[in-house]
Amino acid sequence: MTFFDPQTWSGRLYSSGWTSGAGGTHDVVEPATGETIGSFGVATADDVARATHVAAKAQRDWAALPYTERARVMRNAGRVIEEQAPVLAHWLVREAGSGQGKAAFEASLVAGEYHTGAATAEAPYGQLLRTAQPRLSMARRVPAGVVGVISPFNFPQILASRSVAPALATGNAVILKPDPRTAVSGGLFLAAVLAEAGLPEGLFHVLPGGIEVGSALVEEPRVRIISFTGSTAAGRKVGESAGRLLKRAHLELGGNNALIVLDDVDLPAAVSAGAWGSFLHQGQICMTTGRHLVHERIYDEYVERLAATAEKIPVGNPATSDAPLGPVIDAHQRDRIHDLVTRSKEAGARVAAGGTYEDLFYRPTVLAESGYDHPAFADEVFGPVAPVARFSTVEEAIALATQSEYGLSLGILTKDVMKAWEIAGQIPSGIVHINDQTVDDEPTAPFGGVGFSGTGTRFGGVEANVEAFTETQWVTMQGSITPYPF
Structure with missing residues (x-):
């Protein structure tokens, strides 16, 4: 047998x-x-x-x-x-x-x-x-x-x-x-x-x-x-x-994890990391990157590149194709994702990519001009959705990151790793990844969150x-x- x-x-x-x-x-x-x-x-x-x-x-x-x-x-x-x-x-x-x-x-x-x-x-x-x-x-x-x-x-x-x-x-x-x-x-x-x-x-x-x-x-x-x-x-x-x-x-x-992108980054590498953090397994991960906080100097290019990346990611039946993204788990979850995207759009967010679905296959979605009062930015989506907000100073980025009552995982992308270290100390989070996105786990590493996480x-x-x-x-x-x- x-x-x-x-x-x-x-x-x-x-x-x-x-x-x-x-x-x-x-x-x-x-x-x-x-x-x-x-x-x-x-x-x-x-x-x-x-x-x-x-x-x-x-x-x-x-x-x-x-x-x-x-x-x-x-x-x-x-x-x-x-x-x-x-x-x-x-x-x-x-x-x-x-x-x-x-x-x-x-x-x-x-x-x-x-x-x-x-x-x-x-x-x-x-x-x-x-x-x-x-x-x-x-x-x-x-x-x-x-x-x-x-x-x-x-x-x-x-x-x-x-x-x-x-x-x-x-x-x-x-x-x-x-x-x-x-x-x-x-x-x-x-x-x-x-x-x-x-x-x-x-x-x-x-x-x-x-x-x-x-x-x-x-x-x-x-x-x-x-x-x-x-x-x-x-x-x-x-x-x-x-x-x-x-x-x-x-x-x-749960988690509504922030990825802080400073203006000195290697932009293509940062976009790749951000896409992985938001879209891996259709965004159905507690550590998913749920909020992209991007410096205003590079914001427009980051959104443009992230949207282009999202549009190119194949979505399909993983049992019969090599599509990296498959279906969300059920119709209830799909409808919840779409409701958050729709209400965020109505609140002023711009759908730069995605926002559509067929059956249980939800397209990777980028929401530009996201604000804290937008549902997909404030809540845990648990879907392939990347809300992107801009900031002008490090203090503003810290304030945006700490507005969430979740505190599971945090990513900070910058060439100045000591600055990232200082930022991390000011944001409640059980996990911090400097120069990486928010999704990671190892059997030998401590895991857990604070607050609502x-x-x-x-x-x-x-x-x-x-x-x-x-x-x-x-x-x-x-x-x-x-x-x-x-």
């Missing part, structure tokens, strides 16, 4: 093996064509309760194993993903509408999450503390127990694995609720990988479903940590529920991963019992 044979998982979810979901089945729909290309099992709140009961039992045995065993499974998972990258890329293209390049990039990058997971399992897990008493005092990190992961559709495998890998590596069990629009590439594929890698049964569950399943996962008493990636509106609800239940919630939310850095690198998915326990040890006066 070939790896990830649809006959194994079709119409099923993964919970103590491949099984039917209490919610029936749901079709896998290819956004480029509207065709049904598979099916998966749909979970309910009852499935969540059953899975967490099993996971809590399995977790205790997993945590008791030597760290070398957890590291071995993580390394195996990384190897399996590397070997099966074409399979993952196929589903990212067909199910998520990813261009071939984006799909190959995601499939290659995700293996690093599990190799970093192996390093996380092997990392120091505590420290010796100074104490005034004749004893040994230490702080050690212990597994939280069961971790709930709620992941989105846009980079479905990366945004699931960056929580799943470190959570498992640090001795937890995991319940994953992928977005039902990408349940295969963002969930079921990973279940097959971890089973092949030798992860003991009961530790990892994939429960596709809607709001009911996500709510049940947050409310489930045995789930002690929630890792959520998605919209700011949904993240607020998750955070409110978790706070009421005294649970930790790691919230990686989330609750700060929670992922990336061994230290952050250990902190994110464990609890701190203070332990003292002495040779004899301390005498007390009673």
